[in-house]
Structures are given as structure tokens and as C-alpha cells.
Amino acid sequence: MKAVVFHGVGDARVDDVPEPKLEEQNDAIVRITTAAICGTDLHFVRGTVPNMKPGTILGHEAVGVVEEVGRGVRNFTPGDRVLLSAVLGCGSCTNCRRGHFAQCNVINPRGPRATTAFYGAPAETGPFDGLQAEYARVPYAQTNLFHLPDSMSDDKAIPLSDIYPTGYFGAVIAEVSDSDVVAVFGCGPVGQFAILSAFQRGAGRVLAVDGHPYRLERAQALGAEAINFNEEDPVEALLDLTRGVGPDRVIDAVGVDAESPKAGPAAAKARREDDLYRDELHEIAPETNQQDERWKPGHAPTLAHSWAVDSIAKAGTLGVIGVYPPTDRFFPIGTAMNKNLRINMGNGDHPRYIPKLLDMVKSGVVDPEEVLTQHEPLRDILAAYKEFDLRSPGWLKVAVNPRS
Numbered sequence: 001m002k003a004v005v006f007h008g009v010g011d012a013r014v015d016d017v018p019e020p021k022l023e024e025q026n027d028a029i030v031r032i033t034t035a036a037i038c039g040t041d042l043h044f045v046r047g048t049v050p051n052m053k054p055g056t057i058l059g060h061e062a063v064g065v066v067e068e069v070g071r072g073v074r075n076f077t078p079g080d081r082v083l084l085s086a087v088l089g090c091g092s093c094t095n096c097r098r099g100h101f102a103q104c105n106v107i108n109p110r111g112p113r114a115t116t117a118f119y120g121a122p123a124e125t126g127p128f129d130g131l132q133a134e135y136a137r138v139p140y141a142q143t144n145l146f147h148l149p150d151s152m153s154d155d156k157a158i159p160l161s162d163i164y165p166t167g168y169f170g171a172v173i174a175e176v177s178d179s180d181v182v183a184v185f186g187c188g189p190v191g192q193f194a195i196l197s198a199f200q201r202g203a204g205r206v207l208a209v210d211g212h213p214y215r216l217e218r219a220q221a222l223g224a225e226a227i228n229f230n231e232e233d234p235v236e237a238l239l240d241l242t243r244g245v246g247p248d249r250v251i252d253a254v255g256v257d258a259e260s261p262k263a264g265p266a267a268a269k270a271r272r273e274d275d276l277y278r279d280e281l282h283e284i285a286p287e288t289n290q291q292d293e294r295w296k297p298g299h300a301p302t303l304a305h306s307w308a309v310d311s312i313a314k315a316g317t318l319g320v321i322g323v324y325p326p327t328d329r330f331f332p333i334g335t336a337m338n339k340n341l342r343i344n345m346g347n348g349d350h351p352r353y354i355p356k357l358l359d360m361v362k363s364g365v366v367d368p369e370e371v372l373t374q375h376e377p378l379r380d381i382l383a384a385y386k387e388f389d390l391r392s393p394g395w396l397k398v399a400v401n402p403r404s
């Protein structure tokens, strides 16, 4: 079958690989009908989340049809249309039972203290082969697959695989509740769903920060107030817009590939920190492989959460859903400590939230399909990776057809 395979930093290819087979009694084999590219995939290829094993199939977002199930899987049969949860849990261990699926004690073959298991990710996450492929093996399928009604198109369902539950998880861990003033850093696909979810959880105002006008326009369409960090200093703007108090709740939906401002008043400030950012980047991502503007790591890996900590109201809550690798040790703990912040972070506990969000999409309350700006065949996926990597105007979220 065809699949997108990680060969090294800066080197992803479409290869012919063997089809997956059932390996454990709780496995299912799914024929993928729609996959997607995520900002997380970019970290891996850029090298800013290191330690990918060459040969791993990339991708962790998909919708498909069940082909085959192991004898331990009693709730799915061949032919069922399914959504695949990007984050994997066993559904039975003590952590899964408490809803902490991303910290399952069982599913990661590296043992009970190993990190979040998900598809197409660094060695320490399993690794499990990913979903930018014609077929995939789903471990603990009874927990990590969800039935889709025939009436729901792949396009409506695919955001439920990762970006919507991640954004929702961001609003939950940032403790967003009625009338809160919320800031969301990053208006990529995940940030868009963080904005939507903050409103769903009762936010009074949502202030959205990014440097790309087309992404900010989308945020505005959801009701957010836009702040372009290439035009104004985002910390000052957040204070100005909140009577000098700052937002109560802040969600970091940027992660390690944060960019620094290229123009405006924040650019000069960021330039003075250039040496610091360079040193941090070197320690966080010892191996990068930039090719012209392609696979270029974000230049200021600590900037988004530094702005978040600087702008947030005293005694506020910061929720970090942007991904940072274990090599990153540069959080501004001193400022955070002296503001009595609560800080929650992590990989989303997707199987906990997918059923509720799926119901919202089924009932028409939310139409997540609007985030998809491109549909590409697998044969063109590397070109699509490039546009998404460059954040080219109009390229917000790419859906991929693995069979064309």
C-alpha cells in the first residue's frame, strides 16, 4: 500500500509499504478513507520534536472503514464506518478509567511509565505506524474507534480525530467558564477549535493572537477579537483590551515552532532576544534540516508561552496544548510562580471528549468541516505538506484522500 514514511529530519516520502496485519486480540485493521496533515507532523519533520524512528508512517488523524477485528473487539465489525482517535488509550487501566487516556498505563509497549501513545510519532510514543496510509492497525480498537453515522461525511468527522478534541481539552484545562476573558495564542487548526470550545464553555470574550491575517480572519469569524503580533505587541494589546488586567484564562495553541514577529513594535524586542532563542532552539532541536524556507523550525521556541505568562491576569489559568518536546526546559517559572498561576498541560484525552463532541456535530450545533481548506490526493501530499509548513495564505487544514 501507499503511505507517507518518515525517513529522517526534513525527509518524508510516499513509499510502497506492506499492509498492516492484526497483531493483538484488541486490534482492528481500518481502511482509511480520509486522513489529514497536522501541525504536530510538522514538528517531527522539522526536527523540533526529535527522536522519530526512520520508517515510521506519519499521520494521526483519520476516518475509515473497519476491515477486520481481533477477537477481543466486540463493538465493531467489518464494514463499520469509524473515526480514529489520534490519542490512544486501553480503556481499562486506572488512568483511562479516570479519563486520563493520554496517560494510559497499558497501551504504550514501552511500559507503564511511558508517555502518551499515538500514531506516527517519536520512538517513545510506541511507536505506532500512522494514518497517512491506505490501511492502519488500531490498537485497543474498542476504545480508540468511534462509530460514525452514514449521514456524517468524512469531512465533518475528520476534525474530531484530533484538532477539535485538542481545542476542547485546551478550554477544559485552562478552566474556561462563564464570562471569562480568554486569550488563545495560535490560530492554526487547533487554535480555531480552542476558540470555538472556549465560547462553548461560556467565555465572555476570546482574544486571538497570531501573525497570519488569513488565520486571524477565521478567528474573527468565530467571534474572537484579533491581535496580529506583526502589527502590535501582543502583550500590550491584551492588557489594553482588558483594562490592564489581562485575560483570566490563556490557551497556548502554538507549541515549540513559535515564530517571532517580523514587523511592528514586538519585532524589535524579539530581535534583542535572538541569541537566546538560537541557543534554546539548538538545545531543544539538535538536528534540523532546513531546505530553503522548507522545514524551518520556529525561530523563538519559548515565545508563545512567555507572552502567555506575561499577559495573563494574576491568579489566572494557563492551558498548554501546543506541543513541546522533552528536550525543552525553558519555561518562565519565576514569573508564573510570582503571579500564582495555575498551569495545566498535556496531550488531549481524546476518547474522553470525542463522544460529546461527535454528538454536537451530529446535531448540527457545530460544523467543524469549515476548517478544511484543501483536499489533496496522497500522491500530492508532499506538496501539501510544503504549503502547510510555509503557512501559505489560505492553507489552514489539509484533508488527504489515501486512494488517489
Ligand SMILES: NC(=O)c1ccc[n+]([C@@H]2O[C@H](COP(=O)([O-])OP(=O)(O)OC[C@H]3O[C@@H](n4cnc5c(N)ncnc54)[C@H](O)[C@@H]3O)[C@@H](O)[C@H]2O)c1
Binding pocket: 038, 039, 040, 041, 042, 043, 162, 163, 166, 185, 186, 187, 188, 189, 190, 191, 209, 210, 211, 212, 215, 229, 253, 254, 255, 256, 257, 258, 259, 260, 298, 303, 304, 320, 321, 322, 323, 324, 346, 347, 348, 391
Ligand atoms: N496537545 C495535543 O494533544 C495536541 C494535539 C494536536 C496538535 N497539538 C499541537 O497544537 C499546536 C498547533 O497545531 P496546529 O495544527 O494548529 O499547527 P499550526 O502550525 O498550523 O498552528 C500554529 C499557529 O501558531 C501561530 N504562531 C506561531 N508563532 C506564534 C506566536 N509567537 N504567538 C502566537 N501564535 C503563533 C502560527 O502562525 C500558526 O497559525 C502544535 O504545537 C501541535 O503540535 C497538540
Ligand SMILES: [Zn+2]
Binding pocket: 037, 038, 039, 040, 060, 061, 086, 162, 163
Ligand atoms: Zn493532529
Ligand SMILES: [Zn+2]
Binding pocket: 089, 090, 091, 092, 093, 094, 095, 096, 097, 103, 104, 105, 106, 107
Ligand atoms: Zn489505559
